[in-house]
Amino acid sequence: MRIAAPIEIGPLDADAQQAVRGLAAAAEAHDGVAPLSEQPLLNLGTDAEWITHVVAHTTAGSTIGYVQIDRSGETASAELVVHPEHRRNGRGRVLLRTAERDATLPSRSGEPGQHGKQLRVWAHGDLESARGFARASGLRAVRELLFLTRPTTPTTPTRPLAAETAAPGLPEAPAGYRLRTFRPGADDAAWLRVNARAFATHPEQGRMTLDDLRARQAEPWFDPEGFFLLVPDGADDADPVAFQWTKTEPGQPDDARDGEIYALGVDPEHQGKGLGRLLTDVGLAHLAQAGATRAVLYVEGDNSPALATYERAGFTRAAVHVQYARP
Template identity: 45%
Template sequence: MSSAEPRVDQVTRADRLSPTEIADVLALARVAGDTDGADPFDEHTLLRLRDPDAPAVHLVARADDRALSGYAHLDTTDPGAGVGVELVVHPAYRRRGTGRALAGGVLAAATGPLRAWAHGDHPSAAALAVDLGFARARVLWQLRRSLTAPLTAPGLPDGVTVRAFRPGADDEAWLALNARAFAEHPEQGRWTADDLRVRLAEPWFDPEGFLLAVEESTGRLLGFHWTKVHERPGSARIGEVYVLGVDPSAHRGGLGRVLTAAGLEYLRDRRGLDRVMLYVDESNSPAVALYERLGFLRWSAHVNYHRG
């Protein structure tokens, strides 16, 4: 190999990472996210990365100076449904074969179907996916809206009130509602009590920003708008429509629009935010139409690639 040719970094496999290695991966993710304008890992991967007992395969790429140059996370919770993959390369170590070496490690480590997210829909990720036999299967849009623009707050349907979530008291009823509201969703509808518990313990969790629509006569939960605030040093604060759901029995009554507006007002008036984002599947036409009517515009795309 001539000195002019790029060196391929060494990729090693581990079933667990040390606390120092986890901190290094999180730091790498922050640098890549700041450079690319899109974080390389979704919340699910970040939560699992910090959980030493979560079943996963970790692929770590290091340069000659032992610096962390790249990382791939393989979620092996349900291999039959497909191993989830997220991969990132440090901006300072790109264009030297690191991404392709990590991808090769993924193919060697996993058996069965693979599901890989490319956050930001970068052309380099699309090219690598095509070269490795992955097919574009799903697109998740990030939409954004200014909170300084006027908000239209429709009135609540008769017999319905909105209150804050009560941790410990509303858990089971909310999980049941979430499962009904997202029965066809590949991830959200499968949440368990552990999935909820982990998020309720996150530093960002705010019960006052977890709004529930309740039928006054029975106390039955009809819908919800769970908001979230992203706060990171050096970045502007931004709110998120974290999860919005309505019981199928309460569809077509305008409750989704009411709950969306209530959450946006909370983020603006109670949390002092001036912008908000959300994620929605490109294929979910009713939800996309609702958000666009509420003033949301497309900001970026995240693509899920499948390989059988």
């Protein structure tokens, strides 16, 4: 007899957040891929109208399932995880149905966070078990996020290295531009503006807020020396025209250290000038200097210009993350 676990909906206190992190760690150890991405983990302590936390417990109170529904965008997005020892027993279906009801509940409000939206569910790593669960639930793939990798060495930049710049040893900025590092606090608003322009059609990145930026600045991996802005030469206080933000998680072994090209954006008015290629080289050079042995990044599967840039830089596909939805 299959028995659905008790379901709890509402904000997560500190103990509940820790239990969800432990659940995610158990699933990652079993599956080889993290079931929750960065933003849902940052959202665990968030109590707002646009987010719903759903936790599945055993009758003894252990946390064995979790789904987070984010309704802040045009569609609702969910990430779901069930403990490996409690799968194939109806827990995932209960969490999915709960998420769908939360997302599609009719709403008369036009404000962010409203219900009445289509639900899209992430499957990280696109494992066969996730594909089977999606098929059985009547879901189909609607979006792919590719995970690309390449060794950081030997680095072969496509631009000459600058002898003397604000960032020594990095590729030289073209005429009319200057490369400098990000100044927390002073550059926050300007960066948010160019990020919104560069990712105007992106369902997550383009919606980043000051709170989102500050949350990342509080993370142990944040390093402004790995966050580069390309600004008009002679106008240092003007909005940047492009940026390259790198990320290296602490605590990695020296001989297997991943460095991420975390976000790379170019203002639409300055696209077509090779700035994306330049900033890719900047990121790779910085990650190599910082001791990363492998460079990694995420890119939309249908972003042909970005894929072409990264393929020229030597990146290859290592994994895929898929978003599923009902037809």
